[in-house]
Amino acid sequence: MERLLVLVRHGQSEWNLKNLFTGWKDVDLTDKGVAEAISAGKKLKDEGLRFDACYTSALKRAQRTLDLMLAELGQNDLPITRDQALNERDYGDLVGLNKDDAREKWGDEQVHVWRRSYDVPPPGGESLKDTAARVLPYFKEHILPRVLGGERILVSAHGNSLRALIMDLEKMSGEEIVKRELGTGVPMIYRLNEDASVAEYRDLKG
Numbered sequence: 001m002e003r004l005l006v007l008v009r010h011g012q013s014e015w016n017l018k019n020l021f022t023g024w025k026d027v028d029l030t031d032k033g034v035a036e037a038i039s040a041g042k043k044l045k046d047e048g049l050r051f052d053a054c055y056t057s058a059l060k061r062a063q064r065t066l067d068l069m070l071a072e073l074g075q076n077d078l079p080i081t082r083d084q085a086l087n088e089r090d091y092g093d094l095v096g097l098n099k100d101d102a103r104e105k106w107g108d109e110q111v112h113v114w115r116r117s118y119d120v121p122p123p124g125g126e127s128l129k130d131t132a133a134r135v136l137p138y139f140k141e142h143i144l145p146r147v148l149g150g151e152r153i154l155v156s157a158h159g160n161s162l163r164a165l166i167m168d169l170e171k172m173s174g175e176e177i178v179k180r181e182l183g184t185g186v187p188m189i190y191r192l193n194e195d196a197s198v199a200e201y202r203d204l205k206g
């Protein structure tokens with residue numbers, strides 16, 4: 001049995017390009033983001049991968065990335081479940097601010113703590129720990145049982161919602177996962193054992 005789970009962070013968004021804190025703001029992909037999503041789909045196809053079902057967030061940058069990948073795979077007819085449990089971490093009051101302006105205002109260290117600490121939330125927003133507290137129950141109830149049952153599942157989501165998943169899959173600590181940077185449009189391919197531990201992992205960079 002294959003137990004295949006592929007995770008992809010959406011392609012570059014308009015606010016990634018403008019260097020703005022994004023969170024739940026529903027921005028679209030840039031042209032580069034579209035190209036990254038198409039390239040991710042091509043890579044999956046070149047690997048000979050096929051899927052049985054897909055999951056994505058309630059945000060269009062992840063949904064569009066998924067649609068573009070499925071078009072490349074020739075699998076537009078797959079069932080897609082969209083759920084806000086897979087949304088990006090809510091950045092609270094920081095949403096819409098430029099990340100460099102924020103560093104000037106609050107200092108490098110404070111902004112780094114908001115962006116890459118495990119359990120310190122930005123003002124009015126979610127920490128990665130808070131994000132994991134909504135992503136993981138959803139994953140364990142809806143996605144993981146299907147993977148363990150032999151369905152091949154593709155997930156298109158966000159930097160921080162995927163960090164939460166990866167932390168759980170790879171049994172990493174909060175300190176370890178915040179150091180992991182996920183490239184836009186880079187498929188991360190997991191094959192799991194019966195007990196949900198990772199049997200094999202590789203990503204399709206470049």
Ligand SMILES: O=C(O)[C@@H](CO)OP(=O)(O)O
Binds near residue numbers: 023024091
């Ligand atoms: O702005 C955001 O929502 C995220 C992802 O782009 O940013 P960060 O890299 O700070 O997690």
